[in-house]
Amino acid sequence: MVGRARAVVAAVAAFVLLVVLWELAKLLLPRDGVLIGETRILPRTDDSAMPHVWTVLGRLLEPEVAGAADARTVGAAVAAGALFTLGLSLGGLALGGVLGMLLALAMQRFGLLERAALPYVVASQTVPLIAIAPLVVGWGGKIAIAGWTWQPWASVMVIASYLAFFPIAVGMLRGLNSPAKADVELFHTLAAGWWTTLVRLRLPASVPFLLPAVRLAAAASVVGAIVAEISTGTRGGIGRLIIEYAQSATGDPSRLYTAILGAAALGLVAAGAVGLLDVGLRRYRGSIR
Amino acid sequence: MTTASSAVQLAGVHKRFGEVHALDGIDLEIAAGEFVSLIGPSGCGKSTLLRVVADLEQPTSGTVQVGGKTPHQARLDQDYGIAFQQAGLLEWRSVVENVELPLHVHGVDKATRRARATELLELVGLAEFAGSRPSELSGGMQQRVAIARALAPSPRLLLMDEPFGALDEMTRERMQAELLRIARETEAAVLFVTHSIPEAVVLSDRVVVMSPRPGRITEVVTGERPGPDQDVDDVRESGAFFAAITAVREALRKGHG
Numbered sequence: 001m002v003g004r005a006r007a008v009v010a011a012v013a014a015f016v017l018l019v020v021l022w023e024l025a026k027l028l029l030p031r032d033g034v035l036i037g038e039t040r041i042l043p044r045t046d047d048s049a050m051p052h053v054w055t056v057l058g059r060l061l062e063p064e065v066a067g068a069a070d071a072r073t074v075g076a077a078v079a080a081g082a083l084f085t086l087g088l089s090l091g092g093l094a095l096g097g098v099l100g101m102l103l104a105l106a107m108q109r110f111g112l113l114e115r116a117a118l119p120y121v122v123a124s125q126t127v128p129l130i131a132i133a134p135l136v137v138g139w140g141g142k143i144a145i146a147g148w149t150w151q152p153w154a155s156v157m158v159i160a161s162y163l164a165f166f167p168i169a170v171g172m173l174r175g176l177n178s179p180a181k182a183d184v185e186l187f188h189t190l191a192a193g194w195w196t197t198l199v200r201l202r203l204p205a206s207v208p209f210l211l212p213a214v215r216l217a218a219a220a221s222v223v224g225a226i227v228a229e230i231s232t233g234t235r236g237g238i239g240r241l242i243i244e245y246a247q248s249a250t251g252d253p254s255r256l257y258t259a260i261l262g263a264a265a266l267g268l269v270a271a272g273a274v275g276l277l278d279v280g281l282r283r284y285r286g287s288i289r
Numbered sequence: 290m291t292t293a294s295s296a297v298q299l300a301g302v303h304k305r306f307g308e309v310h311a312l313d314g315i316d317l318e319i320a321a322g323e324f325v326s327l328i329g330p331s332g333c334g335k336s337t338l339l340r341v342v343a344d345l346e347q348p349t350s351g352t353v354q355v356g357g358k359t360p361h362q363a364r365l366d367q368d369y370g371i372a373f374q375q376a377g378l379l380e381w382r383s384v385v386e387n388v389e390l391p392l393h394v395h396g397v398d399k400a401t402r403r404a405r406a407t408e409l410l411e412l413v414g415l416a417e418f419a420g421s422r423p424s425e426l427s428g429g430m431q432q433r434v435a436i437a438r439a440l441a442p443s444p445r446l447l448l449m450d451e452p453f454g455a456l457d458e459m460t461r462e463r464m465q466a467e468l469l470r471i472a473r474e475t476e477a478a479v480l481f482v483t484h485s486i487p488e489a490v491v492l493s494d495r496v497v498v499m500s501p502r503p504g505r506i507t508e509v510v511t512g513e514r515p516g517p518d519q520d521v522d523d524v525r526e527s528g529a530f531f532a533a534i535t536a537v538r539e540a541l542r543k544g545h546g
Binding site: 190201284 | 343345365367369371373375390393394395
């Protein structure tokens with residue numbers, strides 16, 4: 001518990017330090033930035049490039065549409081967008097997690113499959129996301145299952161899972177193969193079959209490899225969901241909000257920062273959700289020998 | 290040819306790994322309750338011989354019987370328990386759960402396996418560590434847990450591959466005394482692979498001396514296993530003990546040719 005409290009204090013302190021540095025930069029550095037000849041080596045620090053922290057926070061409480069008194073606040077819009085994207089990210093993480101684990105299990109079970117599939121699994125991650133997004137939307141448009149037609153958010157979730165499955169498949173495979181030869185032979189002498197060896201040996205042994213993989217996958221699925229929202233033009237999420245607010249950034253720069261703040265908070269919540277998994281599997285965490 | 294009273298029977302067993310001739314015409318019979326050690330230089334195939342009995346390796350030719358069955362059937366029926374040089378305890382299981390593992394794998398209900406594991410932890414003198422994590426135990430204690438685990442299915446045969454090889458000399462002698470007591474109480478036969486001549490002599494009814502590759506049995510020396518009313522430390526200081534050590538050492542030297 002002490003360690004956890006200390007981590008929270010450290011995180012808050014880091015945030016405060018960032019705010020102080022931001023404001024110090026505005027206070028001390030020249031407003032037009034620093035130029036050497038024609039090259040700008042430090043950015044402008046005026047209010048349109050770096051709004052005050054309190055301006056950004058204040059903007060959260062103002063209505064989204066100026067003048068309309070009953071309109072929702074910017075803060076509410078950002079929160080709603082972040083929540084929408086969080087749902088898609090976690091959905092993508094779950095989908096990618098299940099696919100990644102099944103792939104890892106299949107690769108562990110059939111060595112031939114590992115040698116055949118692993119290069120393609122690695123190659124899949126070098127294809128740029130923005131190249132895949134229109135493909136997924138295009139394929140999805142042709143799918144209609146029992147009266148349910150493909151929705152744009154489903155494309156976002158699939159694209160997020162595309163990024164999430166990779167660390168999980170690779171981490172899980174390493175974990176499943178981590179037991180020492182002597183441990184595997186012990187299970188053989190106990191006349192344990194593949195399934196029993198999996199449940200009693202390989203799965204517990206894979207947890208210390210799986211947890212950091214899931215953490216990576218959670219971050220990847222958040223990035224994937226935001227980029228996918230932008231490249232598929234899906235409405236309702238933080239990705240769309242970033243684009244909308246960026247278009248008005250010259251006139252209202254602090255608004256863009258509220259959306260960026262929302263995206264950062266989203267990442268933290270996703271990482272926190274994975275942290276819960278960590279607590280639940282504590283028993284298996286230290287099992288690397 | 291099979292007698293019900295023999296724990297292990299090997300006849301004309303050869304084992305080749307490609308070009309390497311690991312075992313060459315091994316004939317060996319271990320009686321029920323007998324303690325037999327295999328000793329020889331590194332690479333003489335003594336571990337391979339134990340692994341053939343355990344169904345971890347298949348002999349290239351020859352016949353192997355474990356309690357009158359094929360090694361494969363004996364493994365499926367859990368007729369033997371095995372302990373390696375590394376205790377190999379599962380860190381996510383408590384000590385008592387590690388001892389329960391063989392029973393757990395075979396679907397024995399929780400109450401029965403817990404009762405059996407508790408009994409075995411008492412046998413190896415670790416009852417108060419039942420709830421501990423394996424990493425909290427010393428090397429010698431971990432090895433005792435591994436022995437208790439090997440004994441869980443009440444096997445008639447215990448296979449041990451240098452189980453005390455990683456322990457310091459003092460712990461090792463204490464473990465030898467423990468093992469003698471356990472073997473006596475369970476009446477299980479033991480096939481014991483070791484590098485140590487005094488260890489082989491003090492534990493065994495018979496010490497089987499093997500030659501370097503290709504692994505052959507060169508000589509069988511009578512060991513000095515203490516009887517039920519004999520103290521193991523008295524045996525270690527007896528003249529017969531030193532005579533047997535000398536006999537094993539000479540057999541090893543002859544094997545080197």
